[in-house]
Amino acid sequence: MVAAGYLFYNANLRIKNGTNYQYLGLSNGPPTKGQPTISSVKERAECVFKLPKKKMKNLVIVNASLSTFDLLQACVEVGEKYAENVMVIQPLLARITYALEFLSKKKALPPENEVILVITITGVFNEFVLLRRDSALQLYIAEYETNAPNQRKKAFAKYYGNYHPTSTIFIVHEDLENAINQLRDEFQPENCYIRSFQKWDYILLFGGMLRAMGDEDGYNSKYHVANFSNGYETIIQQSKTQQRRHILLPDLSPLPCKIFGLNGVSQRIKLSYCDQYHLIANEHSTTKRYAVDRPLEVCGSSKEVIAFIDARGVPFLRPPKDTVEATKIPEIQKKDVKAPALQRSSTFSKSNPSYAGIVSQTSTAALNIQPSSSVKSFQPSSSLNNPQPSSSIQISAPSRQIRFIFRDNFYAVEVYRNGITRVFANSFGKEWTPLYFSTANGTPQFGETAKDHCEKFPKHVIYDLWEVIGKPKYEIRINPNWGFELIVDNGIVHYQIETPSGTRLIPQEMVIAAFLKNMKIRVESNLDAKICEIYIFTNFKLNESQKAIFMKAAAKNDLKILSFI
Template sequence: MVVAGYLLYNTNMRVKDENGYRFLGLPNGPPSKGLPTVSSLKERAELVFQLVPEKMKNLVIIDSTLSSFEMIQACAEVAEKYAKKIMVIPSLLARLTYALEYMRDPPKNEILLVITLTSAFVEFVILRRNQKEKLYISECESYESNKCNKMFGKYYNQNTPDSTIFVVHKSLSHIVDQIRHRLNPKNCFIRSFDKWDYVLLFGGMLRAMDDEDGFDSKYHIPNFSNGYETIVQNRKTKIDDRHVLLPERSALPCNIHGFDGVSQKIKLYYPVQYYYVNNEHALSRRYAIEKFMPVSFSSKKAIGYVDERGVPYVYKNGEVPKKFGSLNQSVSKSFSQSMPLVNTIQTSVISPQIKFLFCDNFFSIEVHQNGITKLLKDSFDNEWTPMYLSTVKETPEIGENAKTHYQRFSKHVIYDVLKIIGKPLNQIMIDPKWGFELTEINGSVYFQVETPSGTRLFSQEIVIAAFLKSMKLRIESTLESSISAINVSTNFELNESQKSVFQKAAAKNNLKILCFFVRK
């Protein structure tokens, strides 16, 4: 069986077959007239894919230059003729897969630190395993390359990784040698390279491989979107506002939503960190679509879609591309993630019954619709999310990321909330492991935590409201409609004081609790 990696609009590809690794390329490449176009991309892709004598099992296309939707769709269309399954991935996923080529048999709760060092930048990525032991990107930051030495100690000491992998240009290997000599990181591996394209091509080919092809699939990182945004002028202030329409590293498949405002035509861009320097050394935006598109004034309406393969589309005249209907059948389990419970293709008019579940120190969302009951998964592919709230950053974080913050910043993280709310201070069993503190003011217990701006007090209603807000956003994103009523289920009987905390927290999110249940 043949698997391969291909850089969008390139003249060569990396292949693995029964004879091992191979590099296939056009002798000179077709003549290139000006900037790449859809037609020239199709012509080049046809010639390159024809170099493989048999139909490929898996082909991974790396969108290394953040191409427009039209270009990605064109390449995917050609690739479908030459490969049984295709996937379009961002360059970050290709780099990380290249770094993990020789990793095997991961330990439980594994933490990995991957550093990419080039003359232009140094990138630090923290990889962790979720409750199902699947890898996800916990942190990803870039700096000027001369800050590698300084920032390495910070990331290494804060995360204590099980393994450290350097992806480094050969001309900078001496910097890695200095770090290894000075800090002696645990299980340190070095992957050096001469050409950037080599890293991406090889990483794409490895991501096309499963266990039977020679790559440990436990080190597969789920595919994700680069994210998209737009710029809209505020009609009152005349100032351009940035609107994030899809966050970076959104799990696939996913919808691209509009924004709240006046109906108008917009352009889609890649996130601000992907802006590039043009020939005049000025920042220019990366367009995600070539033409302007009409958008309604509702952020609940989906205006585009990134399918299981990683191919993005915009909805033309509100219509879903016909190809969406067969995607689930054309993509293998190893190349996809489960579809949302309710999506734009479905046409059911039966209102769903929504239940917010709380069990010990976890929460989940149960949806009953059309005779089917299902728990929604979070962005880490878990049905149950840790009930942790972190104030390490300016914007509070909920769930897995908040739980990881607890390891290093315990005074910034709140958990065990259900053991505290609705009780007087003298009835609460204080756990010495808590980093936060409890303070009683006028008979009400408050959470005292550290934040970037100093020590703050949070009421019980505010803390519960933060969790309800996160759950509300998740369900509304899935259903693509707003909700105003929920049921609440806990694994113990709530007293009236505790119910009051939930009801006040729900009101802060414009929600009404219809009924409380005890989950057996």
């Protein structure tokens, strides 16, 4: 079976056919010149994809030029005629896959505590990628950073000293091998590999082919990193004279995922890729690349799905209305509900694009950012001069944001610092935790454990928070499946649940406080530092009563909410 890698709008393929590696190219060069169009993309793809003598098993298209949605779809459409499975990946994933080839040849199972540092060194920038394994031994990007050439040694010392990687891999231009040899001699990293290159396209093309390979093709799938997005943004008009950069989907968001709109006045926006490093003729470039060729009409709601990316990495504009309705996450009391996102998958899919209710690593509420030529990746905002919570508050960029995220009936915690977003998994290795609270064991239990208690001890478990929190009793629609009861005390609705020591009446802010404490512990244990300021992200609008409950709950945990977003 043939596994192949292809650089978008290129004139050649890199393939693995049995035990042979081959480079196949058009003898007369590209059939068309100039900017790609749908017709020229299809024409070139037809010529290239028929070069292998038999049908390809897996074809991976590297979106090296960050092309528009319709052009990528045109390329995939042709690819599906010549390959059983097609995937679209971004350049970073191609580079990582290329770097991991040596490790993938090991026959032994990877260690549970494996930490891999991949460093790409060029004459114009350095790229540091730290890979870890989750509870299912799936590799994921734990840290990502780019910096200038003169910061190479300092950054390497930080990563090697703080994270103690079990393997270190350099991808380096051949002109800079001496610099890498100096680092290797000084730090003597364990299991060090060096992969040199002359042409940037070679890494991407080769990496695409390796990503198309699996265990049966000689590439250990344990060293596959799940596919992720390039990140998307737009410029929004705040007033007649003011514009702001607006992140709609951060880079590295797991796939499949949706791209949501923005709150505010309805307007036309142009969707573009988030700033990334590109190497063009040995020069660094962060030229804006548009993801769509025409402006989109957005209705002014962060709940509106304006685009989506399926599990293969193929992007689309908003789906038909009936498809959007099918993406709604079912109510949590249904026992077959799964967490809405961040479940990593590295498998190919020939089926129609998946629109499952998947969310990205940050809230669907978009982040406002002041445009700046010095910003190399998105900087979420905060107005520290006015800590009063407000859904419309404009915020500047602190060095670190602690984000407590609530999406429907799930919650997650993440830290944004220096352009990097880290999502901290729970004890089950999952980033999203069900909003369940249980007292069945005498001590508070959360998430999956509390959800399991719901079957055996329904009167001990609280869930469906947003059906109750911050509402007067007459507005609450009582669900007959609830095991807990709602009791009005002094005009305020309380939860009444059972505990091993008897019936207990719990105020709403105490329930929220219990979740905030659980989230605070998760962050502090990962950062090994105390936190006192947080941001609350939700994919729904909190009313003033709900905000007040959150403020009381935060105060009980010695936390200050800087903003509701």
